[in-house]
Amino acid sequence: MSWTTSVGGHSYTFADLRELMAKATPARSGDVLAGVAAESAAERVAAQTVLADLPLAHFLDEAVVPYEDDDVTRLILDSHDPDAFAPVRSLTVGGFRDRLLSWQTDTAALTALAPGLTPEMVAAVSKLCRVGDLVAIAAKTRVVTGLRTTLGLPGRLATRLQPNHPTDDAVGITASLVDGLLHGSGDAVIGINPATDRPSTVRALLELLDDARQRLAAPIQSCVLTHVTTTLELLEQGAPVDLVFQSVAGTQAANRGFGVTLDQLREAHEAALALRRGTVGSNVTYFETGQGSALSADAHHGCDQQTLEARAYAVCRAFDPLLVNTVVGFIGPEYLYDGKQILRAGLEDHLCGKLLGVPMGVDVCYTNHAEADSDDTDTLLLTLGAAGCSFVITVPGGDDIMLNYQSLSFQDVLQVRSTLGLRPAPEFEAWLETVGLLDDAGRVPQLGPDALPALTSGLS
Structure with missing residues (x-):
């Protein structure tokens, strides 16, 4: 599947999901080295605009690395949990970002959602996030x-x-x-x-x-x-x-x-x-x-x-x-x-x-x-x-x-x-x-050479 959109009077076409994801990625030298990076900020914005409107379910239909050629792709798709995915199945990537940032989306909801997400889905939503968004969403996501x-x-x-x-x-x-x-x-x-x-x-x-x-x-x-x-x-x-x-x-x-x-x-x-x-x-x-x-x-x-x-x-x-x-x-x-x-x-x-x-x-x-x-x-x-x-x-x-x-x-x-x-x-x-390595305030104390605890003698 390909997509075409216009930004600033210029038309941009993305031949497949792999190209769309690459062009939407914030700038980094490795993608330039690989020859997959957006050629301009305008092209990056165009790709991000298309990506924001892409249904999350599309990632289950198009693989960035072919299923038949790659055991990681097979692992991703064969282990996907459709029931866990159901609450966000109808969302676009942009809508998913909004859901993640919502006050109503808490740790329990994110924990339940994890088996239903594929790596490509989470990579896509991260490409639409500012640094503050990356911090805010991660702060309420817990893995113990x-x-x-x-x-x-x-x-x-x-x-x-x-x-x-x-x-x-x-x-x-x-x-x-x-x-x-x-x-x-x-x-x-x-x-x-x-x-x-x-x-x-x-x-x-x-x-x-x-x-x-x-x-x-x-x-x-x-x-x-x-x-x-x-x-x-x-x-x-x-x-x-x-x-x-x-x-x-x-x-x-x-x-x-x-x-x-x-x-x-x-x-x-x-x-x-x-x-x-x-x-x-x-x-x-x-x-x-x-x-x-x-x-x-x-x-x-x-x-x-x-x-x-x-x-x-x-x-x-x-x-x-x-x-x-x-x-x-x-x-x-x-x-x-x-x-x-x-x-x-x-x-x-x-x-x-x-x-x-x-x-x-x-x-x-x-x-x-x-x-x-x-x-x-x-x-x-x-x-x-x-x-x-x-x-x-x-x-x-x-x-x-x-x-x-x-x-x-x-x-x-x-x-x-x-x-x-x-x-x-x-x-x-x-x-x-x-062993005496926390003070009354819960801090590691400043110890001089003559005040080391019993810890060191245990390894002598």
């Missing part, structure tokens, strides 16, 4: 998950403590781990990106983290972000795996570029569930995504990167994740050029994931060759906090010395929690109180 801590509750902002080390050195990792815990970080997960994918190294890191958890009696979950096939091997060996991790994307071909299939994810999910390592829940998967991953794998099928990013959340949703996060500025300025594009993409990703029922977090970050700085990360962190983000990623000093990019520091999250009145996950907060 749990393993040893409960994540996604109102008034909470959790953190992944990321103690990476360029040589996977146990002492260096432990130092970063202690630093993060002393700053109240780590309630979402202690997650290490290993410098090598060798099973022996990954197992040693898993055992280091699990030993720390037990010695500290801390309600935390750990993850070494290795490939799912390595995790499967270690599960068979009896390694202490809390969470199965994998980077995923929005097309079958892009996932093939990551070396992963839906069947492998299903097998690993079932194996981790069988361990029953949770205390407050049984969500045992962790996925990372990012706008531009499909384009970088030459697997984008002519689609815009934001629509494909939303499709990645359908993959995540199928495996009941504890955590999902977009590494929003990590892939580089070729895909998100500057702080403004990173800000918008982070808020789009967060909203789209939550509307689909996915527990979304964000790695608020940028690479050193991007046109971005710490003011941009401050802005994104504050808006995500206001939008009810489940978790963010933190590294010592905001500088990841292994992956060589800029993220958030432990102190950044303490500041935004204080500013917005947010707290850690409840089980982790209770543990912080037990």
Whole structure:
């Protein structure tokens, strides 16, 4: 199906849904690189005008990636819940935006709606939203998950403590781990990106983290972000795996570029569930995504990167994740050029994931060759906090010395929690109180070198 409309006396034609979605997307460098971006602001407005009048039900009739060619498309359409979709079936994309922003649309309504929405629907409505809209809608959308801590509750902002080390050195990792815990970080997960994918190294890191958890009696979950096939091997060996991790994307071909299939994810999910390592829940998967991953794998099928990013959340949703996060500025300025594009993409990703029922977090970050700085990360962190983000990623000093990019520091999250009145996950907060890491006002105290609590002696 094609559409034609006029803006400013000029006529614009969009040949199919894939082109319409791409041309309606707010400007970003990755779509220019892919050759799918609107050629002018006028063309973008024309596409958004057509998109606003498009019935939501059309997304069930026309796929942006063909059903017969792509297992992600098949997953999306085969798992669609028509009963959950019924309350919004008669709406256009523009009408859906109005419904989402309505005072009458509350958390319960959005939770019930999630199984009836497809990624393309939520990507489309996000393209019509201003930044304030993205925050307002996400703020009343809740996705609660749990393993040893409960994540996604109102008034909470959790953190992944990321103690990476360029040589996977146990002492260096432990130092970063202690630093993060002393700053109240780590309630979402202690997650290490290993410098090598060798099973022996990954197992040693898993055992280091699990030993720390037990010695500290801390309600935390750990993850070494290795490939799912390595995790499967270690599960068979009896390694202490809390969470199965994998980077995923929005097309079958892009996932093939990551070396992963839906069947492998299903097998690993079932194996981790069988361990029953949770205390407050049984969500045992962790996925990372990012706008531009499909384009970088030459697997984008002519689609815009934001629509494909939303499709990645359908993959995540199928495996009941504890955590999902977009590494929003990590892939580089070729895909998100500057702080403004990173800000918008982070808020789009967060909203789209939550509307689909996915527990979304964000790695608020940028690479050193991007046109971005710490003011941009401050802005994104504050808006995500206001939008009810489940978790963010933190590294010592905001500088990841292994992956060589800029993220958030432990102190950044303490500041935004204080500013917005947010707290850690409840089980982790209770543990912080037990070990003397919360003062009477619920803040992490400022501790000198001679006043460290018993925490550090537990890891000596």
